[in-house]
Amino acid sequence: MNATPASDGRPRPTASGACDTQSPDTQERETVPRQKGGGQEAERLHASTVDFLEHPDAATAAQAAAVENLLRCWVRENDIAPPSLGVLRIPLPASGTGLLVPVHYWSPTGWHRFGLPYLDSGPHGAPCVDAVTLAALLGRESALPGPPSEQQTGAVAPEQLSAELGAAPFGGSGGPSADSGDLVGRVADSVRRTAEFIADRRHRPADDPDRFLAAEQSLLLGHPLHPTPKSREGLSEAEARLYSPESRGSFPLHWLAVAPEALAHDSAWTERGRTVTAPDLTSQLVGPGLALPAGHAALPLHPWQMRELRHRPAVAALLDAGLLTDLGPHGEPWFPTSSVRTLYRPGAPAMLKLSLGLRITNSRRENLRKELHRGVEVHRLLRSGLAEQWRAAHPGFDIVRDPAWLAVDLPDGAPALGLDVMIRNNPFGPEDDVSCIAGFVSPRPPADEPASTGRTPVVSRLETTITGLAARTGRPRGAVSAEWFLRYLEHVVRPVLWLDSEAGIALEAHQQNTLLLLDPEGWPVGGRYRDNQGYYFRESHRAALDQRLPGIGTQSDTFVSDEVTDERFAYYLAINNVLGLIGAFGSQQLADERLLLAAFRRFLTETATGPARLHSPLPSRLLDSPTLRCKANLLTRLHGLDELVGPVDTQSVYVTIANPLHS
Structure with a gap:
């Protein structure tokens, strides 16, 4: 008998011992030799030929996507060669076992397709390894000192391993570091949110008629080589629905009035040959009905960011001193784009890149003052004659300009982190067929299929x-x-x-x-x-x-x-x-x-x-070059690095991989 997926989306074994994540009416399977220790057994490792992303249960599809991401990261960051058979064995010396992973497609460039893995030491009929357990296992391996040949390991019974991972996934000698525990939590968060996005899109498949916005909302699965592409710790379920592009959220901005002595700004935005200041630009975006104190500038904030900022002593002091005035939410709704914090409103002349203190992929997304300066600087540089040279050679390409910004300074002149906005030119009309490449190539469910098919295709x-x-x-x-x-x-x-x-x-x-x-x-x-x-x-x-x-x-x-x-x-x-x-x-x-x-x-x-x-x-x-240096998103996450902090050459972990272009 075949078991159906549990409500948590974790795969369950069939009576024959194979992990069942396939659709209920699909029984076709392929077999590959299963290896244990140094020899082969007659028993076979069964791998479903069904694409797990097409599973009718959204939680199972999200689990499959997360497992594939983790495995792609591990394969790339360890420069693992393709297996000679249809199964990849990943040794786990820290746990005294290994993973057996069905390989559905091996990509020369790293976009492999995998089935769900098994523990090599697991009993016949044991469940497949889910994403959270896989994250804990890989985190444990990354915590071992020295190369694998020097690591002190010993076999661990599967029951003991499961108990250890469940009770203390990031504690103990030789176990994962605190950042490995952070990885486990963020993988769980990413899986849960991905399942919600998939389920929502299956029930509401129609895209927004604004083609740019529809493209920005289409990146359901995220970066295929990131361990936690959809983790957004700090958002409640209700907030996630409002603030996530994947759920087609929208919301009005929260507005502050900034006194002149606390205001910092710059602009190279021009209209009819005249420079328009950043305060004038935001005033145009406010809309009617907002009472702005005389001489003050209107500063737009993300609603979640405003809730967070209230508890920061420096911001509270600015509010108490009257240098900031809380005007509350106001105006027409804005839509989050694929970066979550950059907002778009159809027909508006500008997009807004706001500070958002959520950790998204590898960083807290709060603007830094140097980045605000950089956007305006690049715009001025291009206007120095460089843009004309570039257009003469390549008229179809340009940079989306960030020509103005607005921010707040503390009384001592230091930037008030989190109170800033980059004003981005919006060059796109609703009919322009423009899409970020990540969303263009990302699989997504187009619509609900009849229940009798047992699958929901991803295209x-x-x-x-x-x-x-x-x-x-x-x-x-x-x-x-x-x-x-x-x-x-x-x-x-x-x-x-x-x-x-x-x-x-x-x-x-x-x-x-x-x-x-x-x-x-x-x-x-x-x-x-x-x-x-x-x-x-x-x-x-x-x-x-x-x-x-x-x-x-x-x-x-x-x-x-x-x-x-x-x-x-x-x-x-x-x-x-x-x-x-x-x-x-x-x-x-x-x-x-x-x-x-x-x-x-x-x-x-x-x-x-x-x-x-x-x-x-x-x-x-x-x-x-026979090798290339490649960013390692899994190791960057395990090291707890924020890619917006510190010198550019130490903001993330890079590893050496084989160059697929090298003959």
């Missing part, structure tokens, strides 16, 4: 676009995918390389920061970059950039050594963005990743040596 916008183009052109999906990818390289990647080549500015162009513009048929025609945090001004170009904009970098702290710039640029543009896109094509069975890697190599070769050669060092680095 990405990438898949529907390629399938539609193939149907219209009568060509195979693989051929369409290759052409689509080549156009993406020309219209999105080459312009980013141009900016590094000509100006010494590398962009942190990961998939969520990169916006793709499509023509009416679905082909790439351009792109936009967004993020006032993600700029690397090369130290080697300091003099040239200072000549363009005297004093550049003084307040923004944006100059970075070429060595660190090379490492970060290779990760964000090449590994996260382009190789991640290739992985999406492969894992969604749209194209052979090896062919797309070959196409990327040809593009890089032409960029590095052809007639239109660019002088960015990235193409040669990608072609020549």
Whole structure:
């Protein structure tokens, strides 16, 4: 008999001992040899051929997504080679056991597809390992000192291991650190929220008619190589529904009036050749009916942030002194975009990047003063003539500008952290087909399927676009995918390389920061970059950039050594963005990743040596180096690092991985 998933979404064993997370009416299975100790047993490890993300129970689908994320992180961060058979064995020396993981698809670029894992030492019929247990196991491994060959381990009975993980998942000698316990809690939070998002989207599949907003709300599963992509500790369930783009939340802003002596601001925003100040911009966004004290500026805040700020002594003192006046919530609703804290309102001339003291992925999302300066500085730099040069070479690409900001200073002149807003230009109309790459490639359920099917399909916008183009052109999906990818390289990647080549500015162009513009048929025609945090001004170009904009970098702290710039640029543009896109094509069975890697190599070769050669060092680095440095999101989380704190070269953990582009 086959057991159905429990209400908590954790997989349960079948009578034959296989882990059952498949739909009730689907019995097809594949078998792969099961290994124990040093030899093979006749008994087989059963792996469902059903995609667990399509399970009709949203909690089970969320568990499967979280397990795959953790396993992808572990495989990448330990540079694990592909298994020779259809099962991957991951040794767990700290626990005296190992994991057996069914491999449904092995990706040369890291977007693997896995079934749910078993403990190698577990009895026949034991349940599969769920995401929370997997996080505890991997955290325990990461806490061991020294290389695996030097780690002191001993076999632990499965019953004892389960008891230890359940009773004290992050205590004891040789066990995980406190940050491993933090990982476990955040994985649980991420799984719970992902399940809620999946269930909500299955019942309300229709997208918002505003195409930009619909795209921003589509990233249901998050970063496929992050252990806690949807963790938002500090939000209640009711708040999460209001403040999450995945649940299509919306809410009015909370407004403060700021006295002139506490106000800090800057603006390079122009209208009809006249600079518009940041206070004038926010006044335009308030809407009618809000009584603002004379001479004060209107400061918009996220409602959750205002609730948090009330308890900070510095903010309470500003309120008591009358330097801040609480005006309460007011105005039309704003919509959270994929970053959660950047808000959009259809028809408004600006978006607002607000401070939000929640930990989202690896950081508390409160604006830093240097980031506010950086946004305005980049806008002024582009207006120095650089933008005209860039548009002449690549008219379809630009940066979404952050040309103004508003903040509060304490009486001693120090910034009041958490009381600041970046005002971002909104260049998009409701009909513009623009999507961040992360949301474009993320699988999501399009609608409820009839219960009799026992599955809810997950389809990405990438898949529907390629399938539609193939149907219209009568060509195979693989051929369409290759052409689509080549156009993406020309219209999105080459312009980013141009900016590094000509100006010494590398962009942190990961998939969520990169916006793709499509023509009416679905082909790439351009792109936009967004993020006032993600700029690397090369130290080697300091003099040239200072000549363009005297004093550049003084307040923004944006100059970075070429060595660190090379490492970060290779990760964000090449590994996260382009190789991640290739992985999406492969894992969604749209194209052979090896062919797309070959196409990327040809593009890089032409960029590095052809007639239109660019002088960015990235193409040669990608072609020549057998290894690459790659951000390790799991290790960064286990080390408790906040990527917005400290020097740029120590904000996150990087590891060395094999370069899939290297011949």
